[in-house]
Structures are given as C-alpha cells and as structure tokens.
Amino acid sequence: MKKTVCFLLLFPFSLGFMQAQNPLLDSLIHHINDLSTKKASIQRDTNIILSLSLLTERSLNMGDSRNQFFLDSLQRFTKKTNWPKGLGLHERALGKQNDVKGNYTEALKHYTNAIQLLKKAGGDSFELAYAYVLAAFVLNNNGLTDKCLEILNEALPYANATKNKNNLCWIYDFLGDYNYYDSFGVRNYKKALFYYKEVEKNIPYTTSPTLKADNPHCLANVYMKLGDEKKANDYRDNALRIAKQYNNRVVIFATYADLADIYEQRKSYAKALEYRKASLEYAHKSGWKEMESRAENYIYQTYKHIGDYKNALKYYELHKTHEDSLGRFSVQKAYAELQAKYEAEKQQLRITDLEKEQLIQTRNFLIGLSILGVLLTGFIFWSNRKLKTKNQQLKTKNREIEEALLKGQTIERKRVASELHDNLNTKIAALRWRLEALDTSKYPEADQKIHAGLLQTLEDVYADVRLISHNLLPTELETQGLVAALQKLTEKLNVNAKTVFHLIANGITERLNPKIEYQLYSVALELVNNVLKHAQAQQVWISISQNDEIISLTVSDDGRGMSNIEKATGVGLRNISARVEALNGTWLIDSKPTTGTKVKIEVPV
Structure with missing residues (x-):
C-alpha cells in the first residue's frame, strides 16, 4: 500500500449508523469507529478496509438497506490507499452486489477480477477461497454445475490452508446439496448426510452466521429423506431459531419452503400455502432475486397442484419475469468468453516464453561459434533435438x-x-x-x-x-459415456413404441474419446430414425463393442429392407458416411428388400 490515509472523519460512521438494526453489523460498525480514532498507519487503514469489506458483504447477504453506503465507503477507502488486496476485496463486494440483484454476468466478471487481483496481492488463502466459492455458485445457479465443481476443486487447497473454516464449509455444503437435491440427478442421501455432518463438525471454527443457520436446515432436509422425522424437526427448529436471531431471511425462506413441501406431500394444502406465502415474504425481504424467483416458482407449483389456476398463472408469470431478468444464458456466454480470454493469455505467455527461449538459444549459438568452432556439430545435433521437441x-x-x-x-x-x-x-x-x-x-x-x-x-x-x-x-453421453447414452435412448424408444429396441454392449469398460462418442451416438441416432421412418420393423438390435484397436457399432432390423436406389440417394446415409470418414472409419450396409437391414461401422480407437 503506497500511503496511510487520514480522511476517516469524512465518513460519519457514528452519525450514519446511529440506529442499531442488526447486532452482527452494529458490532462491525463500532469496531470501525474505534479504529478511526487511532493514529493513521498502514496497519490501521488495512484493518479498516478488511472490516469494511466484511461489513459490506454481510449487509448484502442480510438484505440490509445500508449496504450501498457501506459499498461506497469501501470504494473510497480502497481508491485512496490503492492497496492491491483492498482492490480485490472491493471487486468481490461489487460481485456480491450484482449477485444479490440477479445481474449474474456482471457478478461473474467482478468475482473473476477479484480472484486475479487477490492472486497478484499475494494470494490471501481465506479471501481468495471465498472469491472462488462465490464465482462457483454463480456458475451453478446458471446451469454450469460441472464448471462450479471444477472451481470449488481449485478453491479447496486455499480453504484447507486457513484456520477459519467458512470456505471449507461452503464447499462441503455444496457437495451435500449436489448429492441431495433432485435437480442434480444424484439423490445419494447418505453421502449428502456425510458432507453436511462435515460442515457441522467444522461449525465451531467458522464465523459465518449464515452457515450456522443453514447447516441445521440442510441436516433437517436429509434426515427427513432418511425417515428420521424427530431429528429433522429438531434440526429445523434450530435452523429457524438461529436464522431469526441473526435476521437471516434466506435461511428462513428456505426452511419455510421445506415445511410447505412437507405439508403438500401430506395433502394439507391450507398449511402448505401458509408456509409458501411466508417463504415468499422472506424471499422478498432477502433482496436476492434468485430466491424470489424460486419462491414464486414453488407457490405457482402448489397452486397448480391444488387446481387454483388463476393464482397459479399469476405466480408463474411473476416467476417467468424474474427468470427472464436473471440472464442465465448470458452468464454462460460470459464464462466462455472469460475462459477463452484466459486461454489466450496463457497462449501468449507460452509464445513469449518460446520467443525468449529462441533468443537465448541464438545468443548461446553465436557465443559458442565465436569461441569454439568444434562445438558446431554438437549444436546442430542439439538443434535437431529441439526441432523434434517443437514438432511434438x-x-x-x-x-x-x-x-x-x-x-x-x-x-x-x-x-x-x-x-x-x-x-x-x-x-x-x-x-x-x-x-x-x-x-x-x-x-x-x-x-x-x-x-x-x-x-x-x-x-x-x-x-x-x-x-x-x-x-x-444427452446428459448421459456427457457424464457417463456412449453406452449409458445408448441405454437411455433404447429405454425412451421402448416406451409405448411398436418397434422393440435391444442394446448389446461388449468390451467397453472405460470412457472413449469425446469426439468418437459424440459421432457414434449421432450415427446410431440417424440409423434409428431411418428404421422408425422407413423400415416398418418389429425388432431392432443396437450392438456396440471394442477390441484392442477397433470400436464396432452395428444396427440391424427385421424390416422391409432397402433397394440399391435407396442406398445411393438417402441423405441420412450420406450424413453417416461423412461422420464415419471424420473418424477414419469404415462402414457397410447389408440389405435387400423384405430381408431387413444391417449397418456395421468400425472406427479405430
């Protein structure tokens, strides 16, 4: 930091924050006021920035109306001091403000900037891990769960390196959610319980009031799924008590939403609607657009379920308006752009390094040539080796x-x-x-x-x-591979279908190259469509197998077969030919009228 600052009296904390609104926030305000009375120094000013950063982000989490004033104060302090770490904390606070408002694209940009600035400032493990966690959660809220998990994995070493376990708990909490909530498609409640229990174990080493309230809420959910209603009720009551103590509206919203789910499953619709409305009220009070959208979707689903279509339509339209305003697809585009920019910068650094390396090689060559001509042969040999390396x-x-x-x-x-x-x-x-x-x-x-x-x-x-x-x-193709995707395809095709599909898979024990998996899946889909449209078959067999060097895909049916003209003019068959050629493979059609059709594709591994 270039200099200490002596402008604290310009910001009337004691006048601006006279009314006590929240014990957590007010204690931070009093701490900043105490610091402002001390003699100006680098240590004092950095402590004020750290406290202001925490105050700003907590006020945003809690929906406190003073958050903009705190954010403006943080901006002024960091601008005056030009402390690199403070600049990173200010970027992170800007990200949190946009996150709360549902401006996810801007939030992601600020969080990414915060990560880069905090790294340049020396990489404070706690602050850097939190910036990673916040960026990861934005990606998850916008459908990029895989990327979220990747970033949390990057954050894990930083989170483990700190005594304050806030960030470690947020990572474990998300892993619990990933195994618990239906939207992720995992539904491993015992594994979810393991991660939530890890959070509970580390709660004494955390300072986040949200974690203290959210963890019993999560445990209540998973115990309910595991059939232990008594533990579920005890944990839920504890979650509400702590959330109300800290005025944590997000956790109150989530807990009431869970109670509404329980009463709706029991067909106690009046009670379910009561909790839905209370949940929506706290979602509004939280100031988080994401929570408001979720609450409106939940109450829409309940009204629809009980047949109150008028109110269902009302909340569906509110939910749709919120969803449209969140701009989830723009976040995916922004992430792709940021990732591309990052890769381009890495590539440029590699090119610069190679250029420097080439300059060093040239200088050494000239020096070596001027000293000993006998080294020429050795240098040529060395250059050849480098050329091979460059080719590689x-x-x-x-x-x-x-x-x-x-x-x-x-x-x-x-x-x-x-x-x-x-x-x-x-x-x-x-x-x-x-x-x-x-x-x-x-x-x-x-x-x-x-x-x-x-x-x-x-x-x-x-x-x-x-x-x-x-x-x-298909999700199965991306996450589990070709065999799982084909299995899912045959299951869907066999639902209320006149043609029965069979899948035979042999020798494939590991994931294939993603390019091969996608092209072979596309070929299989094209052949299945041809069967459904033209073959009039009753039985279809899809076979996929692998030996040491060849992958074979065969699709055969007992339909009406194909004439030579159909083989020569089919657009679908031309598409298949192009895909197989792209994989350097071969394919063969064996078909005659009334004898069925068999198509065999072979591609190198």
Whole structure:
C-alpha cells in the first residue's frame, strides 16, 4: 500500500449508523469507529478496509438497506490507499452486489477480477477461497454445475490452508446439496448426510452466521429423506431459531419452503400455502432475486397442484419475469468468453516464453561459434533435438485446438438444447395449460374435437422438442459415456413404441474419446430414425463393442429392407458416411428388400 490515509472523519460512521438494526453489523460498525480514532498507519487503514469489506458483504447477504453506503465507503477507502488486496476485496463486494440483484454476468466478471487481483496481492488463502466459492455458485445457479465443481476443486487447497473454516464449509455444503437435491440427478442421501455432518463438525471454527443457520436446515432436509422425522424437526427448529436471531431471511425462506413441501406431500394444502406465502415474504425481504424467483416458482407449483389456476398463472408469470431478468444464458456466454480470454493469455505467455527461449538459444549459438568452432556439430545435433521437441509441441497444440473445438461445439449444443427445453418448451407447456383450463363442456361436439386435437398436437410438439433438445447433447453421453447414452435412448424408444429396441454392449469398460462418442451416438441416432421412418420393423438390435484397436457399432432390423436406389440417394446415409470418414472409419450396409437391414461401422480407437 503506497500511503496511510487520514480522511476517516469524512465518513460519519457514528452519525450514519446511529440506529442499531442488526447486532452482527452494529458490532462491525463500532469496531470501525474505534479504529478511526487511532493514529493513521498502514496497519490501521488495512484493518479498516478488511472490516469494511466484511461489513459490506454481510449487509448484502442480510438484505440490509445500508449496504450501498457501506459499498461506497469501501470504494473510497480502497481508491485512496490503492492497496492491491483492498482492490480485490472491493471487486468481490461489487460481485456480491450484482449477485444479490440477479445481474449474474456482471457478478461473474467482478468475482473473476477479484480472484486475479487477490492472486497478484499475494494470494490471501481465506479471501481468495471465498472469491472462488462465490464465482462457483454463480456458475451453478446458471446451469454450469460441472464448471462450479471444477472451481470449488481449485478453491479447496486455499480453504484447507486457513484456520477459519467458512470456505471449507461452503464447499462441503455444496457437495451435500449436489448429492441431495433432485435437480442434480444424484439423490445419494447418505453421502449428502456425510458432507453436511462435515460442515457441522467444522461449525465451531467458522464465523459465518449464515452457515450456522443453514447447516441445521440442510441436516433437517436429509434426515427427513432418511425417515428420521424427530431429528429433522429438531434440526429445523434450530435452523429457524438461529436464522431469526441473526435476521437471516434466506435461511428462513428456505426452511419455510421445506415445511410447505412437507405439508403438500401430506395433502394439507391450507398449511402448505401458509408456509409458501411466508417463504415468499422472506424471499422478498432477502433482496436476492434468485430466491424470489424460486419462491414464486414453488407457490405457482402448489397452486397448480391444488387446481387454483388463476393464482397459479399469476405466480408463474411473476416467476417467468424474474427468470427472464436473471440472464442465465448470458452468464454462460460470459464464462466462455472469460475462459477463452484466459486461454489466450496463457497462449501468449507460452509464445513469449518460446520467443525468449529462441533468443537465448541464438545468443548461446553465436557465443559458442565465436569461441569454439568444434562445438558446431554438437549444436546442430542439439538443434535437431529441439526441432523434434517443437514438432511434438505443435502436435500437442493441434490436439488441444481439436479438443477446444469439440468443447466449443459441446457448449453450443448445450445452449441450443437448453434454449429448446427451458424457453420454447416452457411456452408450449404454458399454452397447453391455458387450453386445458378452458371449460369446453358447453362447446359444440365439433369444437370439442378440435380442442382435443389441439391439445394432442401440443402434447406431440412438446414431446418432439423435448426429444430434440435431449438428443442434441444427452446428459448421459456427457457424464457417463456412449453406452449409458445408448441405454437411455433404447429405454425412451421402448416406451409405448411398436418397434422393440435391444442394446448389446461388449468390451467397453472405460470412457472413449469425446469426439468418437459424440459421432457414434449421432450415427446410431440417424440409423434409428431411418428404421422408425422407413423400415416398418418389429425388432431392432443396437450392438456396440471394442477390441484392442477397433470400436464396432452395428444396427440391424427385421424390416422391409432397402433397394440399391435407396442406398445411393438417402441423405441420412450420406450424413453417416461423412461422420464415419471424420473418424477414419469404415462402414457397410447389408440389405435387400423384405430381408431387413444391417449397418456395421468400425472406427479405430
């Protein structure tokens, strides 16, 4: 830090904060006032910035109306002192402010800046870990759970290195949530209990009031799922007591939402609605747009469940408005841009290093040539070795570029699939729901048939869009591999289908190259579509196998077969040919009219 500051009296803390509103915040304010009376020094000013940072972020967490004043004060102090660590803390506070307001793109940018500034300032483990945790949670709230887990893994060494276990507990808490909540698709309640218990074990070494209230709330949920209602009730009561003590509206909102779920499952709808409304009230009071959106979605689902469509529509529209304002897809785009920028900077550093290395080599060569000509032969030999190394580096770079291209394509497929599922399908569902809500009992019979036909058509469109969005990039293909994706595909195809699909998998014990998995899945999907459209088959067999060097995919059916003309002119078959060639593979069609069709693809591992 360049200099100490002597401008504390410009900020009337005692006048601005005369009314006690929250014990946690007021104790920090009194501490800052005490520091302001001390003689100006680097130690005093850095302590004021640290306290202001904590005060600002806690006020944002608690929805305190003074948070903007605290943030402005933090900005002035950090600007005057130009302390690198203080600048990082101010960026993190700006991220938290945008996070609370639902401006996720801006929040992610500020958190990323905070991480870079804190690293340059010496990498304070506690503050840096918290910046990582906040950035990770923004990514999770915007559908990038895998990236969230990656960043939390980066934060873990920093979190373990500090005596204050706040950040370690936040990481364990998220891992508990990941195994508990249905939206993640894991539902391993015993594993969730393990992580929540790890948080409970470390609570004595934390300072976060939110953690102290949130952990018993999480334990209450998981014990309820495990059938221990007494423990669940005890932990829930404790969570509410602590949350009300610290005026933590987010935890109160979440706890009331859980109680509403319990009463709704018991069909006590009046009590469920009572807690839904209380939950919504605290979500509004928290100031967190994410919590408000969730609360509106929960109460919409409850009203819909009990048949109160008027109120259901009201809260659905409020929820949709909030969701549209959060800009989740822009966060995914911003993250991709930040990641690309980071990779470009790393690449530039590599190029600079290579250039420096080349300059050193040239200088050494000239010095060696001027001293001893006999070293020329040795230098040429050395240069050849370096050239081979450079060639190997170029091959590695080319492979990295191919992986980056596949990764970019995967991100785009995810985005399109998400747009179809979350945007278009939501609107189709809303339209279908509105049509279902119409009273058609007084309609003429012909109009009732038209109405029924419209509902069926919307149902078909909804199913088609959902299938398309899933098949663009199935979750199973990305997380579990080709065999799991094909298994899921056959299960879906066998639901109410006239054609029965069978899957045979042999020899594949490990994940394949992502490019091979995606291309083979696309080929299988193309062949399945051809069977459904043209083959008139009753039985279809999909076989996938692997030996040491070859992966084989075979799709055969007992349908009407194909003529030579169909083999030559089919657009789908041309698509298959292009995909197989891209993998340096071969393929063969064995088909005659009335004898069925067999397509075999072989690609090198």
